[in-house]
Amino acid sequence: xxxxxxxxxxxxxxxxxSGFDVLGFALEKPGDIVTCSVSNxxxxxxxxxxxxxxxxxxxxxxxxxxxxxxxxxxAHQLQVGLDLVIDKGVPIVGGMGSSASSAxxxxxxxxxxxxLPGSNIDLLPFVLESERVATGVPHADNAAPSLMGGFSLxxxxxxxxxxxxxxxxxxxxxxxxPHMQIRTRDAREILPQQISMKSATRQMGHISGxxxxxxxxxxxxxxxxxxxxxxxxxRSKLIPGYAEVKAAxxxxxxxxxxxxxxxxxxxxLCATEEIxxxxxxxxxxxxQKVNLESDGYLSGISKLGAHVxx
Amino acid sequence: xxxxxxxxxxxxxxxxxSGFDVLGFALEKPGDIVTCSVSNxxxxxxxxxxxxxxxxxxxxxxxxxxxxxxxxxxAHQLQVGLDLVIDKGVPIVGGMGSSASSAxxxxxxxxxxxxLPGSNIDLLPFVLESERVATGVPHADNAAPSLMGGFSLxxxxxxxxxxxxxxxxxxxxxxxxPHMQIRTRDAREILPQQISMKSATRQMGHISGxxxxxxxxxxxxxxxxxxxxxxxxxRSKLIPGYAEVKAAxxxxxxxxxxxxxxxxxxxxLCATEEIxxxxxxxxxxxxQKVNLESDGYLSGISKLGAHVxx
Numbered sequence: 163x164x165x166x167x168x169x170x171x172x173x174x175x176x177x178x179x180s181g182f183d184v185l186g187f188a189l190e191k192p193g194d195i196v197t198c199s200v201s202n203x204x205x206x207x208x209x210x211x212x213x214x215x216x217x218x219x220x221x222x223x224x225x226x227x228x229x230x231x232x233x234x235x236x237a238h239q240l241q242v243g244l245d246l247v248i249d250k251g252v253p254i255v256g257g258m259g260s261s262a263s264s265a266x267x268x269x270x271x272x273x274x275x276x277x278l279p280g281s282n283i284d285l286l287p288f289v290l291e292s293e294r295v296a297t298g299v300p301h302a303d304n305a306a307p308s309l310m311g312g313f314s315l316x317x318x319x320x321x322x323x324x325x326x327x328x329x330x331x332x333x334x335x336x337x338x339x340p341h342m343q344i345r346t347r348d349a350r351e352i353l354p355q356q357i358s359m360k361s362a363t364r365q366m367g368h369i370s371g372x373x374x375x376x377x378x379x380x381x382x383x384x385x386x387x388x389x390x391x392x393x394x395x396x397r398s399k400l401i402p403g404y405a406e407v408k409a410a411x412x413x414x415x416x417x418x419x420x421x422x423x424x425x426x427x428x429x430x431l432c433a434t435e436e437i438x439x440x441x442x443x444x445x446x447x448x449x450q451k452v453n454l455e456s457d458g459y460l461s462g463i464s465k466l467g468a469h470v471x472x
Numbered sequence: 473x474x475x476x477x478x479x480x481x482x483x484x485x486x487x488x489x490s491g492f493d494v495l496g497f498a499l500e501k502p503g504d505i506v507t508c509s510v511s512n513x514x515x516x517x518x519x520x521x522x523x524x525x526x527x528x529x530x531x532x533x534x535x536x537x538x539x540x541x542x543x544x545x546x547a548h549q550l551q552v553g554l555d556l557v558i559d560k561g562v563p564i565v566g567g568m569g570s571s572a573s574s575a576x577x578x579x580x581x582x583x584x585x586x587x588l589p590g591s592n593i594d595l596l597p598f599v600l601e602s603e604r605v606a607t608g609v610p611h612a613d614n615a616a617p618s619l620m621g622g623f624s625l626x627x628x629x630x631x632x633x634x635x636x637x638x639x640x641x642x643x644x645x646x647x648x649x650p651h652m653q654i655r656t657r658d659a660r661e662i663l664p665q666q667i668s669m670k671s672a673t674r675q676m677g678h679i680s681g682x683x684x685x686x687x688x689x690x691x692x693x694x695x696x697x698x699x700x701x702x703x704x705x706x707r708s709k710l711i712p713g714y715a716e717v718k719a720a721x722x723x724x725x726x727x728x729x730x731x732x733x734x735x736x737x738x739x740x741l742c743a744t745e746e747i748x749x750x751x752x753x754x755x756x757x758x759x760q761k762v763n764l765e766s767d768g769y770l771s772g773i774s775k776l777g778a779h780v781x782x
Contacts, residue, residue: 183673184680317681317697318674325684325693355669359702362672363493364628366679370494371627373680374635377687383635387627392669 166199167275171267171468173252173459174259175335175429176303178313179420180372182365182392185327186259186303187313188464189335192251194260195471196227196267198275201243206231208246215250222246226261226292227268233288234269238278246271253457255346256339257423259304261296265289266308270468282309282467286322297346304423311467313376329463330379334435336411336442337459339427340449344400349424352396361391381417381433388418388431401426403452410444419445435462476509477585481577481778483562483769484569485645485739486613488623489730490682492675492702495637496569496613497623498774499645502561504570505781506537506577508585511553516541518556525560532556536571536602537578543598544579548588556581563767565656566649567733569614571606575599576618580778592619592777596632607656614733621777623686639773640689644745646721646752647769649737650759654710659734662706671701691727691743698728698741711736713762720754729755745772 172193176186201207206222222228227246235242246268252260269285272278289305306314306324313327371387374380398404398421407428411419415437416430428445432438442458449456482503486496511517516532532538537556545552556578562570579595582588599615616624616634623637681697684690708714708731717738721729725747726740738755742748752768759766 181676181680184677315677315680315684317677317693323677323681323696325681327684328687353669356666357669357672359663359665359667362667362675362702365672366491366676367494367625367627367633369676369680370491370625370683371633371635373683374625374637374687377638377684383627386633392672 163277164275166197167271168195168197168471169267169271169274169468170195170471171263171270171308172464173263174304174307175337176259176301176423177393177421178431179388179390179418180365180369181303181315182390183301184303184316185313185369186307188307188311188467189337189459189461190464191461192459194252194263194267195249196264196271197247197249198268198271199245200275201245204241204243206244206246208248211248211250215254218254224295226265226296229292229295230265230269230288231272233291234272234285237288240276242276244272253339255343257344257421257425257427258337258339259308259423262289262293262304262308265292266305266468270470274470283324285309286324299350307467309467311464315373327373327376329376330381330433332434333463334432334438335461335463336416336430336432336438336445337422337427337461338407338442338445338449338456339459340401340454340456342426342454344425346424349397349400352400353393354396357392365391385417388420390420394420397421397425401428402454403449404428406451407445407448410448411441414441414444416441435460473587474585476507477581478505478507478781479577479581479584479778480505480781481573481580481618482774483573484614484617485647486569486611486733487703487731488741489698489700489728490675490679491613491625492700493611494613494626495623495679496617498617498621498777499647499769499771500774501771502769504562504573504577505559506574506581507557507559508578508581509555510585511555514551514553516554516556518558521558521560525564528564534605536575536606539605540575540579540598540602541582543601544582544595547598550586552586554582563649565653567654567731567735567737568647568649569618569733572599572603572614572618575602576615576778580780584780593634595619596634609660617777619778621774625683637683637686639686640691640743642744643773644742644748645771645773646726646740646742646748646755647732647737647771648717648752648755648759648766649769650711650764650766652736652764654735656734659707659710662710663703664706667702675701695727698730700730704730707731707735711738712764713759714738716761717755717758720758721751724751724754726751745770
């Protein structure tokens with residue numbers, strides 16, 4: 163048996179415009195790397211994280227990586243001491259699936275280390291357990307794509323039913339993280355609990371059009387289906403310059419632009435990396451006009467999902 | 473120019489379980505046949521219909537075929553006398569898209585007769601105009617599949633955006649029309665105007681799973697995605713024996729079973745005609761147990777949609 167395994171898990175974009183709460187996709191980068199080693203001392207220990215992540219808890223019952231690993235061990239009735247070192251690359255509280263990435267990398271590393279059977283998707287329930295700790299809600303649209311790569315449809319949470327959606331190969335994503343915070347809980351609370359039947363059926367049309375476009379490679383259909391009538395009208399109010407940032411991305415040829423997860427990051431899904439590159443620049447400029455500094459990311463869509471490294 | 477053209481338009485199943493208000497499909501049969509002839513007397517005239525359809529209006533401003541044809545003529549700024557003979561095969565007030573079938577057959581015949589440009593889908597706005605007369609609501613999930621065949625997704629009504637969804641080739645449908653009536657308006661009024669965000673996102677998962685299954689040919693995914701959380705919980709109360717009829721169809725191996733349109737017809741979508749045949753028998757038996765006589769139909773899914781005949 164190996165003494166130590168490192169695994170990478172990518173950042174993810176949940177609520178991917180048309181698919182509030184049911185659709186997410188994985189970036190190639192950034193991502194978290196978790197190194198897991200067997201320890202003789204028993205229990206799960208998490209090493210203190212480096213700046214700027216040093217405020218994340220190292221108590222394994224509070225850190226998503228610790229919670230997910232404990233759930234995995236419990237499911238296999240294993241009692242083994244594990245040391246986790248979390249090398250975070252995904253900004254926290256950014257809407258990039260940061261809590262899921264750590265948990266995903268951790269369970270993928272532990273699975274390899276302890277030679278547990280099954281594939282990545284079998285790890286999803288343990289990551290969801292940790293998402294409950296992080297956000298109070300066991301949503302799967304970050305965890306599933308981080309585990310599996312590509313676009314994940316959460317057809318059902320109970321029972322868990324995750325479907326991978328085909329996608330045109332050249333897709334790329336511009337993601338811009340403005341220097342401000344929105345708490346996931348606040349972003350949830352701004353949403354209405356009830357919506358009109360008409361909004362619901364219109365949104366069903368949008369996600370259906372998006373998925374059809376993904377399977378048929380119809381970029382125009384994908385683009386006009388990237389509409390969010392559920393979350394965007396409310397959450398966009400929390401992000402200064404939202405309309406201008408979105409318009410800037412679309413003007414550069416992005417297929418669609420919206421809020422990543424619960425924000426404040428915004429992303430633009432683009433047919434090519436070239437378009438994504440200019441969209442990123444335009445989006446950052448638009449944020450600057452409302453005096454918001456930002457970090458910009460440019461990435462392909464992860465085809466692999468989380469995986470062991472080295 | 474021809475003096476007379478006959479066109480056939482198939483019955484349709486709207487609200488196809490996962491896709492309330494946005495998904496419908498066309499049967500191969502039954503259907504309506506409309507014969508359209510040029511008349512020197514000016515205006516649109518509709519011949520009296522045969523029993524049991526003799527209560528349908530012959531006033532062209534009240535009959536869906538007349539309304540649709542008038543809208544088509546208006547759009548082309550044509551003033552021409554037309555005689556319409558409607559040979560109905562689709563039961564009225566059955567949830568089989570009867571009003572759309574007549575309108576679709578009529579405009580397809582008139583288009584051919586007057587050698588108007590464009591394809592079937594270009595006729596949709598005129599049929600929608602007639603649907604407004606019939607139901608008060610311009611829904612497109614009967615009219616679009618009747619015009620185009622196969623499964624139609626109504627991505628958007630305004631602007632009109634209709635997408636054809638691929639399907640496995642062997643699909644068949646059992647449709648059972650119990651001898652009772654539900655008015656379309658009543659079926660609409662029993663639905664809540666507001667639904668929970670959670671129901672909406674779950675239903676988005678269902679329709680997305682269904683469409684993915686259609687493109688990938690994953691019958692198990694199609695089957696478990698044929699879930700309706702929006703209309704079925706309410707409308708099923710209007711149909712005696714609903715749960716038993718559905719269970720009977722599923723027990724015979726149907727992929728899914730639900731209300732056709734606004735009911736009272738129920739349909740079972742099946743992977744093969746053989747399964748559909750036994751589902752139909754079982755569904756009719758179940759209706760008999762609650763003392764409802766019924767008409768049963770068995771059909772493939774129309775690949776052609778409405779078309780000129782002879």
